Amino acid sequence: MAGARLKDVAERAGVSIKTVSNVVRGEVRVAEQTRERVLRAIAELDYQPNASARHLRTGxxxxxxxxxxxxxxxxxxxxxxxxxxxxxxxxxxxxxxxxxxxxxxxxxxxxxxxxxxxxxxxxxxxxxxxxxxxxxxxxxxxxxxxxxxxxxxxxxxxxDNSAAAREATEHLLKIGRRRIAVIGQPSDRSHATTVQRMHGFLTALHAAGVPHDPRLVPDTREFTRADGAAAMRVMLALDDPPDAVFCFSDLLASGAMRVAHEHGLRVPQDLAVVGFDDIQETRYSVPSLTTVSPxxxxxxxxxxxxxxxxxxxxxxxxxxxxxxxxxxxxxxxxxxxxxxx
Amino acid sequence: MAGARLKDVAERAGVSIKTVSNVVRGEVRVAEQTRERVLRAIAELDYQPNASARHLRTGxxxxxxxxxxxxxxxxxxxxxxxxxxxxxxxxxxxxxxxxxxxxxxxxxxxxxxxxxxxxxxxxxxxxxxxxxxxxxxxxxxxxxxxxxxxxxxxxxxxxDNSAAAREATEHLLKIGRRRIAVIGQPSDRSHATTVQRMHGFLTALHAAGVPHDPRLVPDTREFTRADGAAAMRVMLALDDPPDAVFCFSDLLASGAMRVAHEHGLRVPQDLAVVGFDDIQETRYSVPSLTTVSPxxxxxxxxxxxxxxxxxxxxxxxxxxxxxxxxxxxxxxxxxxxxxxx
Missing domain, CATH: 3.40.50.2300 (Response regulator)
Structure with a gap:
């Protein structure tokens, strides 16, 4: 049946037009059995929920x-x-x-x-x-x-990226960490997000009277696992490596934790790690990751x-x-x- | 300038029409400087790469x-x-x-x-x-x-899901594992993918003369971390738990490894784990994950x-x-x- 309308589908399925419309629009409050009947009728009648037609009608x-x-x-x-x-x-x-x-x-x-x-x-x-x-x-x-x-x-x-970064840093200070690295900041560019997060980080250090060591901010280009791993290797090559690291993404943290593991460091005992984003995998990683969850x-x-x-x-x-x-x-x-x- | 054409952009940027077209189509072989000049001209002239117009012209x-x-x-x-x-x-x-x-x-x-x-x-x-x-x-x-x-x-x-699953299972047999669990198979439905993978798994067991224990195939609804964790808990509650687990997705494997860790099991010594998909995080997980990489x-x-x-x-x-x-x-x-x- 060419040009079948909502009404035809409703009749075939023995339901109201409103119900067909709900199924087509993906509404969840339709009983599974009714839903299947409507889908079957849609298939049998070749009915097409038509975005173009809707567009012509409503703009x-x-x-x-x-x-x-x-x-x-x-x-x-x-x-x-x-x-x-x-x-x-x-x-x-x-x-x-x-x-x-x-x-x-x-x-x-x-x-x-x-x-x-x-x-x-x-x-x-x-x-x-x-x-x-x-x-x-x-x-x-x-x-x-x-x-x-x-x-x-x-x-x-x-x-509020600044407030979030400040809170993450305060958490690390509270568990006694003083040499906190930041992974996620490129040395030669500024992006509004990282500027805000650096600001929050520095504010927390300043409020706690902890001096900032610029060597603990390795140049980082992108928010990937590979960049996190590379930055962590730079940190672990320092004479006085960090006792904590605040990563501007969970992917960076994942790379950093992997490298810490390969160097025989225990997280959190030897190195505390905080990420940013709260992606699903951080709940399952070993160890699970502390993170800012937008x-x-x-x-x-x-x-x-x-x-x-x-x-x-x-x-x-x-x-x-x-x-x-x-x-x-x-x-x-x-x-x-x-x-x- | 309303209705600017490719030609106008090319003139403004001082490049050929072909170059503008390459930039618009996202071709990579355009020098960065040229590209920026073209993008600037596009902005200044309000030129719009027009899918509708292209559609009218070429169908x-x-x-x-x-x-x-x-x-x-x-x-x-x-x-x-x-x-x-x-x-x-x-x-x-x-x-x-x-x-x-x-x-x-x-x-x-x-x-x-x-x-x-x-x-x-x-x-x-x-x-x-x-x-x-x-x-x-x-x-x-x-x-x-x-x-x-x-x-x-x-x-x-x-x-070839069957061949891939057979190869994964043979690998586990080769490192001496005999009680291999499978996570990813629902008990009451069949889906072409899991049917093929179960077939490959059983073929490998059969060829090695290793008996199949159906209790090592816990009912699993979806390919998520949470389902992998739940299935692993069922496996670890058995009197004779598995010494290896073949998961039909890396997410299932991630959940299973997390639960093994929480139970104090060492991977791979106590429990060998193979996944499926080769998603990026498996290279960074602790331990990193053996997996079928399509x-x-x-x-x-x-x-x-x-x-x-x-x-x-x-x-x-x-x-x-x-x-x-x-x-x-x-x-x-x-x-x-x-x-x-």
Whole structure:
């Protein structure tokens, strides 16, 4: 049956149109048996939930795009899962693009990929500069994820990276560590995120009266396991190596812990380790990892709500900065008693 | 300048049209300085690489969709990265959808999301059944990833799961293990992938004259760390626990190793562990993990070539089954001498 409508599917399945619509939109509150009956009817009638038709009718497709620099980084994969869940609850589908941190890709996605079916875009930019972003022509509603130095008009979702880094450092000081290395800071560039985190780290040291040793901040290019391993090797070659390390990502911490293990160091006794991101594997690693856990669900919900607000109501409203929560999750990699005096 | 063309960008940047096109398409062989000049000109002129216009001109947008059941599973994130790289080399963009293994989502994507801009689809289905898939109306070129029992007409990319599982089991037998548990098999369902892997496992046991103990195959629902941990707890509660475990995913192995550690078992001395997938974290885990490594790059290249072949040349050609390679990567979790007799 060509051109079957929602109504035809409902009749065939013996359910209401609303129920068919719920199944098609992926609503969860449909009984499994009903759901199967509807799916069967959809197949038999060749019914196609039609984004194009919906688009013609409402001017909206219900599709939003999410662009991240690297899906292989579990933080972005986990954030993407939360964005998909948040969008689904609100009746939207998410298409994901991995930009590889390429500014041309980031510009393409910021223009909605020139795909008229894309209603809005969530973008976690790595390299795109504010001139390019400000000049984009197609004004598809856009929300930026993560700390940025941009002054361009776009909604913005982030966490307080400075406060989080300060809390992580205070935790290491509290368990008696004084030579704390930082892994994640490139020596010749500054990025808003790492600037904020370094600021929090230095504030905590200063408040505790602990001097900062710049040799404990090895040059680190990317937030990968391999970079964490390389930086840790540099630290262990020092005459006076660190007794703790604060890594700006869990992947860096994973590489650092592996190298510590290969050098026969015990974590946390010889080296306490704190990460950042709270990716799933840190709960299972040996030892499990203490880490700053940004509230990924809240980031996702704030971002999806912000882009939907732009799409459906007021594209020209003043732009906002939305702050999500975080917490420091203490696990085995720092679970040790403070030294007795 | 509204409606700027490729030519205008080329003039402004002082390069050839071909160079601008290379930059826009993300070709890598463009000098960094030239690339920056082109990107700057694109921004200044508001030039938009226009998928819609390209689509009108050629009938093709250069966009393919990749749908996987779960991006949070690193195997799928890493496979997605390879698909993106393979597509980019061939001048295409990839949009990713996380179906959550939902059959309605899988059907939507198999119909190309009703988005006329999507040229073709790569789908790794979890639940979609062959009736639904066979009945889909919009005949967008479709390639299936992973072992399937489907008899439907679609190209198909897979590895030899039976041979890979046999090789993994033979490796455990060779280091002297006789009580080998299998984690990853649900007791009441069969899925083509796990059926093949169980077959390879049993074939190896049989060839070695080692009896199979069904109690060493705990019921496992999903390929997650939590399921691996739960299954390992069941195994360690047996009167005669296993001396080795073959896990059908690295995530299962990660959960199993964590539980072994919590029970004071040494890996590999007390318990040898083999995983499946070769996700990046297995190289850094303590101990590092022996695992079956499917050639994800080859899977991606075969799949992208297959879908582009359907799109550009012959949509009605006979459907093929394409087999990619794999290798067993031996690491610390099984690196132990065989028992001396």
């Amino acid at each position: 909206r497709s219900g599709i939003i795009a999410l662009a991240v620099p690297e899906l292989v980084a579990p933080y972005f994969a986990e954030l993407a899962a939360e964005v998909i869940a948040a969008a689904k609850k609100r009746g939207c589908t998410v298409l994901i693009e991995d930009t590889g941190g390429d500014p041309a890709e980031e510009l393409r996605i910021a223009c909605g990929l020139s795909d008229p079916l894309i209603d809005g875009v969530l973008l976690s930019p790595l390299c795109l500069d504010e001139t390019m972003l400000a000049n984009r022509e197609r004004r598809v509603p856009l929300v930026l994820l993560g700390e940025q130095s941009y002054k361009i008009p776009a909604d913005h979702v982030l966490i 509230d990924k669900r809240e980031i996702a919900e704030l971002a999806v709500d912000a882009v939907l607000h732009r799409i459906t109501t007021d594209a020209e409203a003043p732009h906002t900065r939305l702050t999500a929560g975080y917490e420091l999750v203490v696990r085995e990699s720092t679970r040790t008693s403070p030294p007795t005096a | 093709r947008s250069g966009i393919i969709a990749l749908a996987v059941p779960e991006l949070v599973a690193p195997y799928f994130a890493e496979l997605a990265a390879e698909v993106i790289a393979a597509a980019k080399k061939r001048g295409c963009t990839v949009l990713i959808e996380d179906t959550g293994g939902d059959p309605a989502e899988e059907l939507r994507i198999a119909c190309g999301l009703s988005d006329p801009l999507i040229d073709g689809v790569l789908l790794s289905p979890l639940c979609l059944d062959e009736t639904m898939l066979a009945n889909r109306e919009r005949r967008v070129p479709l390639v299936l990833l992973g072992e399937q029992s489907y008899k439907i007409p679609a190209d198909h990319v897979l590895i 050639d994800k790059r080859e899977i991606a290249e075969l799949a992208v070539d297959a879908v582009l072949h359907r799109i550009t040349t012959d949509a009605e050609a006979p459907h093929t089954r394409l087999t990619a390679g794999y290798e067993l990567v031996v690491r610390e979790s099984t690196r132990t001498s065989p028992p001396t007799a």
